[in-house]
Amino acid sequence: MSRYLDSEGPWLEAGEAVSAWHVLTAANQLRERPGDIVARLEQLGHSLADDVRLPEFVSSRDLLLLRGPNDDDHEPELTVVGETVPMGHVLWCATELECPPAVVREMLALLGHLLPSGASVPERVLSDDLLMLSAELDWRAPWLPVDEPVPLGHILRVAARLGRPPVEVAAQLVGFGHRLPEGVVLPAEVHPDDLWVLSKRLDGQPPWLEPGRPAGIWHVLAAAQEVGEPPEETAERLAELGHPLPPGMVAAHGAEYFDLVEIDTGPSPDRPLTLADVLRMAGSRHSPADTARRLQDLGFTLAGDVVYE
Known part of the structure; x- marks a missing residue:
């Protein structure tokens, strides 16, 4: 009943369907058959997710397909019902299991996980493919997420x-x-x-x-x-490159004219700047009057009736 199979909350919601990862990992931990785990979960009001075909016995191959790297640096890969498979995970599994990527795709489909629509599986794994699919360019997870555009x-x-x-x-x-x-x-x-x-x-x-x-x-x-x-x-x-400045903002002065401690620590242009904002950006190196004028040059507006001299 524990969502992460650690005997602690959070717990499965009432009537929630369970994934192949949940069943096979529980079966492996309890040394039981997957079918017995499903039967017990059904008694507790849960069902196996649609389109999942479980093996009769747990294998290290199936656990690897669903989990990915088994180390402290990576969370299990496919724990959510119907979660779409990143191509990077398919190619990594193919390398680990020494089989064609298409075979991995079919095995994952039986466990309820499909590739994105239109994805083309290569005939073999190339090192360059794993690198480009890795978010950190290190040939391993985390992989580029399939539900977000590639930056x-x-x-x-x-x-x-x-x-x-x-x-x-x-x-x-x-x-x-x-x-x-x-x-x-x-x-x-x-x-x-x-x-x-x-x-x-x-x-x-x-x-x-x-x-x-x-x-x-x-x-x-x-x-x-x-x-x-x-x-x-x-x-x-x-x-x-697709990242213009917000409307009304102009890069009229350099960062050296402001007390900018870290990136993005400056005030937001979405509101008028207060005296406190101006004093903070002036710091000890610039006069408030000069700082206020430069902030206005960037496109900021000033709040209140403060006169900067």
Whole structure:
């Protein structure tokens, strides 16, 4: 009845269907047949998920198919009823079980888990495929999620790593069942600073700016300072990559004119700035009057009747 099979809450909801992972993992822990676990769960008001065909006995192969790597660094892969299978997981399992990816696909289908619609399974596993499907580019889980568009930063990072055009990498990811951000324009090649400015932490690695969302003004200023170019050039490049500044914002001054301790610690442009905001951004290096004027140049509005001199 424990959702994570650890004898503790959270518990299965009343009448909730259970996944193949739940049944097979419980059977393995209790040294019982999967059918006996299903029978007991039915007595408790639960049923096996539709389209699941359980084996008569638990095997290490089936546990690997559903769990993925068995270590403390990874959560089990396919625990949710009907969860879609990432292609990276299919290829990893094929490598571990030394069988064609198509065989893995069929075994997972029997256990109630399908690939994304339209995904094309390769005949064999290539190292480059595992790398591009890995969120950290380390040939292993966590894999790119199938329910989210692939961030442009990931596509460009793979292209730079493999020495391939971004459009080629993107096409292969689409073939594997992933989707691109809506309206994304892929550059012909990877600019040396692209990965840095697309990274939320400005280190050229994930997490990336979220697809389809504007770049925050403070991210733009910090990114420009990091790569050593004028803020307006960084803003222009991010706009080309699908991350324009919010309406009304202008990269008119560099980060050095504000007391910006960390990325995205500046005030939000969604509200007028208070005196406290201005004083915080001025810090001890700049006068409040100069800071207020520069904030207005960026597109911020000031609250109240405070006169900055």
